[in-house]
Amino acid sequence: MKRTLLFSAVAFGLFMPVLFAAEPSVLSTPPLSAPKGSDPEIVGEEKAVLTPAPNVPPPIERKHATKVVVNLEVRELVKRMADGVDYLFWTFGGEVPGLFIRVREGDLVEFHLGNHPTSKMPHNIDLHAVTGPGGGATSSFTAPGHSSQFSFRALNPGLFVYHCATAPVGMHVGNGMYGLILVEPKDGLPLVDKEFYVMQSEFYTKGKFGEEGLQPFDMEKAVDEKPSYVVFNGAVGSLVGDNALKANVGERVRLFVGNAGPNLTSSFHIIGEIFDRVYQEGGMKLSQENVQTTVVPAGGSAIVEFKLNVPGTFVLVDHALFRAFNKGALGMLKVEGPEDLLVYSGKEVDATYLGDYALPGGTNSRVATLQSAMKKVIADEPKIAAMGKEIFIEKGKRIYAQTCFACHQAEGQGLPGVFPPLAKSDFLMADKARAIHGVIKGQSGEMVVNGVKYNGVMPPVLLTDEQIAHVLTFVRNAWGNTGDIVTVEEVQKIHAESVNQ
Numbered sequence: 001m002k003r004t005l006l007f008s009a010v011a012f013g014l015f016m017p018v019l020f021a022a023e024p025s026v027l028s029t030p031p032l033s034a035p036k037g038s039d040p041e042i043v044g045e046e047k048a049v050l051t052p053a054p055n056v057p058p059p060i061e062r063k064h065a066t067k068v069v070v071n072l073e074v075r076e077l078v079k080r081m082a083d084g085v086d087y088l089f090w091t092f093g094g095e096v097p098g099l100f101i102r103v104r105e106g107d108l109v110e111f112h113l114g115n116h117p118t119s120k121m122p123h124n125i126d127l128h129a130v131t132g133p134g135g136g137a138t139s140s141f142t143a144p145g146h147s148s149q150f151s152f153r154a155l156n157p158g159l160f161v162y163h164c165a166t167a168p169v170g171m172h173v174g175n176g177m178y179g180l181i182l183v184e185p186k187d188g189l190p191l192v193d194k195e196f197y198v199m200q201s202e203f204y205t206k207g208k209f210g211e212e213g214l215q216p217f218d219m220e221k222a223v224d225e226k227p228s229y230v231v232f233n234g235a236v237g238s239l240v241g242d243n244a245l246k247a248n249v250g251e252r253v254r255l256f257v258g259n260a261g262p263n264l265t266s267s268f269h270i271i272g273e274i275f276d277r278v279y280q281e282g283g284m285k286l287s288q289e290n291v292q293t294t295v296v297p298a299g300g301s302a303i304v305e306f307k308l309n310v311p312g313t314f315v316l317v318d319h320a321l322f323r324a325f326n327k328g329a330l331g332m333l334k335v336e337g338p339e340d341l342l343v344y345s346g347k348e349v350d351a352t353y354l355g356d357y358a359l360p361g362g363t364n365s366r367v368a369t370l371q372s373a374m375k376k377v378i379a380d381e382p383k384i385a386a387m388g389k390e391i392f393i394e395k396g397k398r399i400y401a402q403t404c405f406a407c408h409q410a411e412g413q414g415l416p417g418v419f420p421p422l423a424k425s426d427f428l429m430a431d432k433a434r435a436i437h438g439v440i441k442g443q444s445g446e447m448v449v450n451g452v453k454y455n456g457v458m459p460p461v462l463l464t465d466e467q468i469a470h471v472l473t474f475v476r477n478a479w480g481n482t483g484d485i486v487t488v489e490e491v492q493k494i495h496a497e498s499v500n501q
């Protein structure tokens with residue numbers, strides 16, 4: 001008010017003739033934009049609390065707008081994508097997805113983007129919450145070892161994606177540069193008991209899903225939209241086993257769900273839950289109730305809320321199911337508390353349905369532990385063989401659960417008359433080379449397993465030589481079978497020979 005008066009007074013003195021000619025209402029019109037830092041609506045200043053997924057900063061209790069200072073640092077880091085698989089991620093805040101930012105509608109956000117001196121690339125940030133050119137990208141282009149600053153007014157409430165927008169943009173997003181910023185409406189969101197941050201994205205690696213080592217980015221696969229990985233929160237298993245989301249019966253849960261893409265649209269679903277309320281596309285209007293699967297577009301979001309009525313493990317998936325069970329888009333919400341048999345009675349997670357994901361901690365952590373144990377042994381003395389075999393068995397177990405169990409069954413018992421058993425199979429154990437050949441090329445024609453005739457067709461299995469070595473070592477050492485290790489070299493040799501046949 002004061003400012004308006006002052007403005008009018010100054011204007012009056014300078015442009016008296018004009019003002020006299022103008023309509024009286026012009027006199028009381030405030031200036032279009034206040035000089036920076038003197039906006040009467042902005043009271044005080046605070047530093048934003050930023051959290052790594054799946055955590056969300058606490059709800060904002062403030063009843064007024066303020067200046068919020070956000071410090072976000074870009075780092076290029078090698079991190080785990082899956083067991084045995086590493087990737088050079090480009091990150092916001094050292095995390096994929098990037099740190100969660102939470103501000104209030106009307107806040108003035110002063111954004112500081114740093115690019116760590118060890119970075120190889122320049123980066124910037126486009127926040128979909130920004131009204132302005134490039135969503136901030138044009139003002140935040142930052143070379144390694146530099147930092148940029150820009151400010152924006154959070155005009156529209158909603159759940160927004162932010163991402164790097166440096167060319168080639170798809171590659172920067174494909175390497176992990178995205179996150180979520182929530183602009184809370186002035187009156188806040190309804191209170192819930194737990195809030196979580198879940199963000200889906202794809203990765204395009206030279207190697208197939210699970211192929212070990214440091215995997216480079218594959219531009220061709222990215223252009224063809226053929227990801228090797230589709231994951232929640234930046235890696236396979238980041239919401240599985242010990243990392244599962246946790247809540248209790250009776251609680252209301254809100255998920256802030258983002259999808260970075262860069263290409264795919266997500267069909268977000270939780271097995272065994274119904275979303276009581278959905279804020280579609282991350283807008284602030286409660287748009288749907290009682291939803292099974294909600295679409296989350298690339299570069300978009302959704303907010304889902306539900307009450308937990310019964311205990312158990314609820315599985316988060318992209319319901320485009322091969323992404324869930326073969327590319328990693330699978331997470332878990334573990335709910336503890338008393339049963340309510342009137343709502344649901346029955347056993348919990350089905351182990352076969354989830355394969356290896358259902359194990360407490362997953363075999364994932366087991367493989368990682370064994371690998372580090374092996375490195376230690378190598379350092380001390382070359383007692384490697386036994387441990388190498390154990391690692392093959394653990395990895396093979398995972399492949400079995402993904403590839404073979406559908407036919408040969410969870411315990412290798414087969415199906416009478418249709419699929420021969422692998423458990424205590426004389427046929428399997430009699431000839432290692434034949435078994436390798438059978439998995440590479442598939443098998444058909446009559447065969448006798450434990451005295452019973454089978455005459456079916458096993459299609460060739462699309463696995464790498466390494467994976468075949470792992471799975472055969474596993475089946476030859478599971479369910480009463482005892483055999484030696486099947487080495488990668490043995491598989492490679494037979495593979496090479498079979499190509500010439």
Ligand SMILES: [Cu+2]
Binds near residue numbers: 122166172177
């Ligand atoms: Cu970038």
